[in-house]
Amino acid sequence: MFDSVLVANRGEIARRIIRTVRGMGLRAIAVHSEADADLPFVREADDAVLLGPAHPAQSYLDVDKVLQAARTTGARAVHPGYGFLAENAAFARAVIDAGLVWIGPDPKAIEQMGDKINARNLMEAAGVPVAAGTREPVSDLAQAERAAEEIGYPVMVKAAGGGGGIGMGVARDGESLAKAFEQATRAAARFGGEPAILLERYIERARHVEVQILGLADGTVVALGERDCSVQRRHQKVVEESPSPGVTPELRERMLAAAVRAGQAVGYRGAGTVECLVDADAQDFVFLEMNTRLQVEHPVTELVTGLDLVEHQIRIAAGEVYSVEPRVTGHAIEFRVYAEDPRRFLPGPGKIGVWEEPVGEGVRVDSGYAAGNTVTPFYDPLMAKLCVVGATREEALRRGREAVAAFRVEGPKHNLPFCAELLDHPDFVSGDYDTGLVSRMRSA
Amino acid sequence: MAEVRAEMVANVWKIVVSEGDAVEEGDTLVILESMKMEIPVIAEDAGTVTKLHIKEGDVVQEGDLIAAIE
Known part of the structure; x- marks a missing residue:
């Protein structure tokens, strides 16, 4: 067993992970932004490293800064929590390449499941039921319209690389499809995901x-x-x-x-x-x-x-x-x-x-x-x-x-x-x- | 003159209108971002945007003036 864990997250989940890490007799290392310096998770860790300004891109999402913090504190393992870098396969690989233990699945599994279209196809092949939906990325509205006709309204429109409900929308007809498609595309671009869109049969009262x-x-x-x-x-x-x-x-x-x-x-x-x-x-x-x-x-x-x-x-x-x-x-x-x-x-x-x-x-x-x-x-x-x-x-x-x-x-x-x-x-x-x-x- | 104020602490993500623009009731003036959510700031009356008190990237506090519409 390694002797220390860097928790690459903030707030309640960082605090919760730190509690278990310390309970196991391991050293818990927190990283934090300027805005979070006074929060309990920083106080309760054995070590804490300031990453940078509040904006996530300059702190919790900055892979180099997180790895640098691991080096300077001598951390042996990294727990990503949820959100931020938790489902970032490149980060998982960078952690492993730095000689640290990644507390998560193989980066390949993250990649396979991170793309929702790929995940759907993989699950279908494994005998897991999937909703009627697109098997290839949808890249323009005309394609989306054809797919929606084929699947049958209502459909759920989402960014293949998205998560947390951001950019998801239900379309009940062609008009609301255009709106949902635009919203999903914008969210995908904004959150740095793949611009691929996925359509699925929407189940009412699910x-x-x-x-x-x-x-x-x-x-x-x-x-x-x-x-x-x-x-x-x-x-x-x-x-x-x-x-x-x-x-x-x-x-x-x-x-x-x-x-x-x-x-x-x-x-x-x-x-x-x-x-x-x-x-x-x-x-x-x-x-x-x-x-x-x-x-x-x-x-x-x-x-x-x-x-x-x-x-x-x-x-x-x-x-x-x-x-x-x-x-x-x-x-x-x-x-x-x-x-x-x-x-x-x-x-x-x-x-x-x-x-x-x-x-x-x-x-x-x-x-x-x-x-x-x-x-x-x-x-x-x-x-x-x-x-x-x-x-x-x-x-x-x-x-x-x-x-x-x-x-x-x-x-x-x-x-x-x-x-x-x-x-x-x-x-x-x-x-x-x-x-x-x-x-x-x-x-x- | 109508003053448009921020309903919450937020970052100014996008300014949709310019000073001098004519707006209708319900038009989006500015899009704020707070806690990973986009919050459009809507014109409550039709009129002309006479003043924008913020720029993109600003942090606004609850009650801060965003725009004036005449």
Whole structure:
């Protein structure tokens, strides 16, 4: 086992990784921008290196600066967290070439899954169901129109190299297709992705359900249950739970088996997530994409399996050979506490005056901030993840209500009132909801 | 005269109009960026853009003046 890990990330995920790294007796090294110098993850690391100005391109996305920080601190391994450089195969290779251990899958697996069109084709070949869609990149509107006619409206339009819901749009006819195509192209260009566009059949009233996989050092791939991430705004997740209330044991078995095949198809090592869309009425599913990294919502899986996924990432990266027999018990829910207004979900950064996290049985908070910190406009709005676990879904909901009510944040705008509203919404309470829930709540 | 102000702390990503331009209600004047999200700033009334108080790359605070429309 290496003796030190550089965490190439910020906020709550850097802090969460640092906690496990230090818990394993390893040295944790943080890197940070000027804007983040006062955040808890910098304070809690054994070593911290200033990368540069707030703008991600000059700090967290600057490969040379991150590698330089690893050299000067004597780091032996690099954990990328999620976002930033986590799914950048060139960065993974640069880390390996620098003689460091990359805590993630083989760069080739990142590449294969990073291109959504390639991933779709690969999954189809591995026997994983995919939605009707384009098998080749679509590069102009006329091509997109032909593809949409063939697939049948409504279609989902997305950038093949994109992620995090950015640039994704639903088209219901030729007119909205032009708009969605333009939006996806612009997002692809802006976020530095490939200008290739992908069209897929859009499933109405679908649930977004993903399977957590773990590729072990001996080559076996295990599935650690699923997470339902159907509570979304702007195609981005707000609340996740495990198990999914919309998946029967029979469907779960098929999804987990498909996710294992997906992982095996790319020789996957470490923690990864196979995202699917589930048609709850038909109890059927299709592959959406695979995220080759730790997922934001990994705590819900940790709470129902009792596993520390970061610890497993580290042990697998270190080449430790062992087996895992996953057992899922209880029910866990995660609420993403975003710095945004709870009505329109528009960003509301600001200085934190009051920050009081709830405590109690079955409550876990992964936060990136403390009182006195400033939530700046430079990064994503995630301030904390409030997670609850109970023996049953009812118990988890009850603990969720109490914990949301007890969480006090003053300064930035925040969506805790939305979380409280959701916890009283009959569709969420019953478990019978889909990805359209939040927009229905807001259009009513 | 209508003053257009920033609703949140943000970076000025793109300025869509120029001083002297005639705008309709609902036209996009400026696109702000905050927390990885693009936020268009919209004209609430028709008129002429008499003054732009910001330039691309600026950081605006909540309540900062962005433009004046007459």
